[in-house]
Structure formats: structure tokens, C-alpha cells
Amino acid sequence: MKANVLGRKVLQEIGTLFTPDTILRWHRQLVAQKWDYSERREKKPGRPPTPEEIAQSREIECRERLGGLLRYYYRKAA
Numbered sequence: 001m002k003a004n005v006l007g008r009k010v011l012q013e014i015g016t017l018f019t020p021d022t023i024l025r026w027h028r029q030l031v032a033q034k035w036d037y038s039e040r041r042e043k044k045p046g047r048p049p050t051p052e053e054i055a056q057s058r059e060i061e062c063r064e065r066l067g068g069l070l071r072y073y074y075r076k077a078a
Contacts (some may be wrong), residue, residue: 008020058075065072 008024012020058074061076063072063074064070
């Protein structure tokens with residue numbers, strides 16, 4: 001909005017129907033509505049859960065290398 005760029009002093013000199021404080025308050029409210037991040041609150045943080053059919057299909061095995069420093073996880077062959 002141009003009112004925010006102009007500033008309070010210039011808006012007072014123009015003499016509009018609304019006070020500069022009102023115009024700047026409207027601008028703050030519009031910015032707050034736009035950047036409220038409501039779409040982020042709808043989603044839960046983190047990784048989505050694993051589907052049940054994948055989680056229960058086969059067991060996971062772990063193979064260790066270098067005395068347990070490296071671990072490889074894989075599913076058992078069917």
C-alpha cells in the first residue's frame with residue numbers, strides 16, 4: 001500500500017477523509033491477514049506416518065559393519 005511508503009507526515013499534509021493512523025492501521029491489518037501462516041498450522045510437523053500395509057509387510061533386518069559404526073537396514077526377502 002502506498003500509505004505505508006509515504007509515511008505519517010506526508011499523509012497528514014494530503015488531508016484525506018481518513019487519518020493517517022487509520023490508513024496505517026488498515027495496512028498493518030492487511031499484512032497480518034496475509035502473513036498469518038494458517039496453512040502451516042493445519043499440517044502436523046514432521047514426517048507423515050508410514051501406511052499400515054507397508055509397515056506390516058516384512059520384518060526389517062539390520063546388518064552392522066565396522067564394529068557397529070555402520071548399520072544397513074533392509075527388509076527380509078519374501
